[in-house]
Amino acid sequence: MRFLISLAVCFLLTIDRAPPASAQDYTSLFRSFDASLLTHDDKRFLQAALAFEGHYQGLLDGAWGPISQSALERYSRAEFRAETEDWHLAMLAFSLFERMLEDGWAIEYFDALGLSLLVPQDSLVNDPPSDHFVNLRHSTSSLAISVGIHTKSTAQALHDYTEKFNTGSENTYTVRKTNFAVTSAKARDGSLLYTRSNFIDNAWSTVMLSAQPRDANLLGAVASSIQVGQARNIMFTKNGLLEQAVTALAGLIDEGQQTADAVSTPTPDHDRDDGAGSAGSGFWVSEEGFLLTNAHVVRGCRNILVNGEKATLFEKSDDFDLALLQTHGTPPSIVARFAISSARLNSDVTAIGYPYAGLLGGVNVTRGSVSSLRGVNNDATTMQITAPIQSGNSGGPLLGPDGSVVGVVVAKLDAVKVASTLGDLPQNVNFAIRGEIAKLFLSQNGIEPLLNLTNETVDPVDLAMVASRFTVFVECQ
Numbered sequence: 387m388r389f390l391i392s393l394a395v396c397f398l399l400t401i402d403r404a405p406p407a408s409a410q411d412y413t414s415l416f417r418s419f420d421a422s423l424l425t426h427d428d429k430r431f432l433q434a435a436l437a438f439e440g441h442y443q444g445l446l447d448g449a450w451g452p453i454s455q456s457a458l459e460r461y462s463r464a465e466f467r468a469e470t471e472d473w474h475l476a477m478l479a480f481s482l483f484e485r486m487l488e489d490g491w492a493i494e495y496f497d498a499l500g501l502s503l504l505v506p507q508d509s510l511v512n513d514p515p516s517d518h519f520v521n522l523r524h525s526t527s528s529l530a531i532s533v534g535i536h537t538k539s540t541a542q543a544l545h546d547y548t549e550k551f552n553t554g555s556e557n558t559y560t561v562r563k564t565n566f567a568v569t570s571a572k573a574r575d576g577s578l579l580y581t582r583s584n585f586i587d588n589a590w591s592t593v594m595l596s597a598q599p600r601d602a603n604l605l606g607a608v609a610s611s612i613q614v615g616q617a618r619n620i621m622f623t624k625n626g627l628l629e630q631a632v633t634a635l636a637g638l639i640d641e642g643q644q645t646a647d648a649v650s651t652p653t654p655d656h657d658r659d660d661g662a663g664s665a666g667s668g669f670w671v672s673e674e675g676f677l678l679t680n681a682h683v684v685r686g687c688r689n690i691l692v693n694g695e696k697a698t699l700f701e702k703s704d705d706f707d708l709a710l711l712q713t714h715g716t717p718p719s720i721v722a723r724f725a726i727s728s729a730r731l732n733s734d735v736t737a738i739g740y741p742y743a744g745l746l747g748g749v750n751v752t753r754g755s756v757s758s759l760r761g762v763n764n765d766a767t768t769m770q771i772t773a774p775i776q777s778g779n780s781g782g783p784l785l786g787p788d789g790s791v792v793g794v795v796v797a798k799l800d801a802v803k804v805a806s807t808l809g810d811l812p813q814n815v816n817f818a819i820r821g822e823i824a825k826l827f828l829s830q831n832g833i834e835p836l837l838n839l840t841n842e843t844v845d846p847v848d849l850a851m852v853a854s855r856f857t858v859f860v861e862c863q
Contacts, residue, residue, distance in 0.1 A: 415634050416728060416822060419458065419470035421450045425623040429454065432475065432628070434504070434620045435482040436461055437607040446504075446611050446620070466825070467834045468726065473826070475628055476635040482620070489526065495616040499533055499591040501584065502617035504608050518544070519594065528598035529605055533591075541583045541590035545569045548581040548594075570609075578602055580609050638766055638823075667739035667782030667795070668692065668711065670718035670856045672833050676700065677718075678824060679781030679860050680796055681709040687862035697860075701831045706767060706819060707796055708827045709781075711860070722783055722791050722856045723838040724825055729756050729769065729784075729792035736849060737773040737795050737818075738857045739782030749854045750779075753846070754816075761817050768817045769793060775816045782857055784818040789849045790838035793818030 424432070426448035433454055436442035441464070442457035461478065462470040485491050490508030495501075506524050513521040518540060519532035536544070545560075545567055552558040552571035559570040565585035572578055576599035583592040593612055597605040611617075622628040666683030670676070677692060681702040684690055690697045695715050702709040729735065737752045754773030761768030771784065775795055784793035797817040825835045844852075 413728075415473040415476070415631065415638065416471050419472060419475070421455065423627045424450065425626045427618070427621055427623045428626050428628040430618075431482070431620055431622040432458065432478060434607060434611070435478040437610045438482060438485060438603055439478070440603040440606065442610065443606055444610060446613075466829050467837055468825075472627070472631045473635055473822075476631040479622070479628060479632050489524070491620075493611065493617050493619045496533060499535065499593075500586040500614060501533075501591050501593065502611070502613045502615065503531075503593060504611035504620070505531065519592075524601075524604065527601045527604055528596075529601050529608070530596045531608065532594040532596075536583070536590045536592055538590060541567070541592055544581055544592060544594065545583070548579050551579045575599075578605050580605060582609070582612055584614055586614065664862045665740065665778055666780040666860045666862070667778065668858045668860045669722045669738075669781075669783040669791070670720070670858065671710075671722060671828060671835060673717055673721055675713040675715070675717055676833055677711050677713070677858060677860075678794060678828070679709050679711060680794065681707045683781045683860055684709050684711065684862055689863040691861040691863065693858050694861075703827055706823055706827055708794065708819065708824060710828070710831055710833065718856065720852065720855045721836055722853075723789075723836045725786050725788070725790040725792045725821055726837050726839070726841070728759075728820065728822060729786060731756055731759055733792075734787050735771055735773055735792060735818075736785045736846070736853070737771070737775055737779060737782060737816075738785065738850070738853045739775070739779035739795060740857075740859045741776035741778035749857055751850045751853075757815075766820075767823050768796065768819055771816050771818055773816065781860060783853065784821075785849065785853055787843045787849075788838055788841055789844045789852060791824065792821040794821075794824050 421429070429450045430446050430448040433442055433444065433446045433448070436454070436457045437446070439461055441460045442454065444453045458470055462468055462474050465477070466474060489506035491504055491506050493502050494505045494507065496503070505522070509525045511523045511525045513523050515521060516532070518536060519534040522531040522533070523529070548569040548571050549558050549560070551573060553574045554572040554576070556572055559568070561568040567583045568581070570578075570580045578597050578599070580595040581592065583590045595605050595608055664683070666679060668677045668679035668683070671678050677697075681704050684699055684702070690699065690711060692711060692713050695713050697711045697713045700710040700712045733756050735754055735756055737754070739750060740748070741750050752774045754771050756769055757772050758770035760766055761770060771793075773784070779795045780797075782795045783791045784795055786792045795816070796819050828835045
């Protein structure tokens with residue numbers, strides 16, 4: 387998975403090792419974005435990441451104005467269908483880390499030109515020089531970079547050529563100043579040509595970029611990075627907000643990888659001894675036939691059935707104990723919607739599922755409350771609930787009073803183990819994966835979780851009726 391590769395490799399290569407994650411307060415990840423908390427380097431790093439994602443068209447200058455803010459908001463809406471929270475910054479950082487790891491993207495100073503710009507240092511190919519340029523090419527894309535030093539007449543001819551290149555429906559973008567010129571054009575087929583000239587040391591230093599439409603983001607990132615003089619590399623501030631967000635998200639995932647001996651993830655295979663396999667629950671998250679369940683529900687399956695229809699495993703995360711399945715038959719009539727905010731302590735919750743492999747007569751509903759915002763051993767990826775659950779509830783939705791998903795049922799405390807250790811029998815100590823983690827997992831895999839924007843309390847009877855339509859029975863054979 388792209389996210390975990392970036393986390394495991396790039397994060398460790400880029401910043402110092404963080405303190406143990408057990409002391410980390412992860413609630414900061416879900417607070418609203420505040421640009422005033424960013425340093426100049428943090429802002430510049432985010433501008434670069436947003437440029438590579440195709441949302442930012444401006445200078446990598448660390449000045450956070452309306453253009454930068456709008457770009458970040460577009461990113462959050464496009465990737466997560468939500469207002470910007472701090473964990474979105476970490477996800478942006480991971481996306482740029484991966485590019486740096488794969489291609490060695492870094493700021494390089496061209497001394498002869500007197501200009502600095504982003505280049506993919508590890509995948510840059512030198513093509514034969516032409517009359518006016520030294521020519522470079524990105525080996526894994528269509529991006530080409532040409533640099534040269536010219537007279538005024540030659541520089542003018544290059545910008546004239548770029549203007550004539552524009553045969554598309556959009557107007558040519560031009561900037562003309564005493565010591566600076568930019569021309570950007572698009573051909574009818576979508577190919578791009580960008581030319582920039584700066585008057586430095588009595589000559590015109592020119593950078594010309596070209597790319598096919600599929601690599602427009604790369605061209606835009608390089609164009610945004612061009613700067614007179616020797617520029618600092620793209621980095622973020624040690625112990626700044628961006629590093630804190632990255633560290634916190636890394637710690638959150640690290641906690642998700644830890645399992646507690648006291649928790650039993652109720653794979654229902656020990657609830658059926660008829661050789662028919664195991665079963666659990668799930669719920670629809672996309673009109674394209676995608677549904678969410680626990681990874682342990684479908685572990686080791688030769689065949690997966692959802693309400694009797696064959697399904698395929700699209701992606702899973704053992705770290706979060708989540709799995710994304712897809713069916714290819716009749717599309718779901720209704721899709722679950724997620725809560726915008728986190729479940730609060732002592733808030734009412736309803737668990738929906740098919741306990742004991744559906745032997746109780748179809749969908750089963752239990753009610754309770756959020757008794758702790760953390761799981762066993764202070765695990766921040768799960769929360770404790772009092773709603774009774776049984777084997778087979780695993781993977782089912784946990785709903786708030788407005789009917790939106792606030793979690794995914796995952797486990798219950800092993801009462802026998804606890805009783806033998808502590809001499810007391812625990813009552814209604816059950817766990818659910820936090821809704822924020824489920825939304826993160828879906829977003830990582832290209833599914834935009836639908837959000838409930840009304841926040842209106844639903845009658846419990848109506849809630850159960852609606853939830854039963856998007857909750858499904860999952861069988862593992």
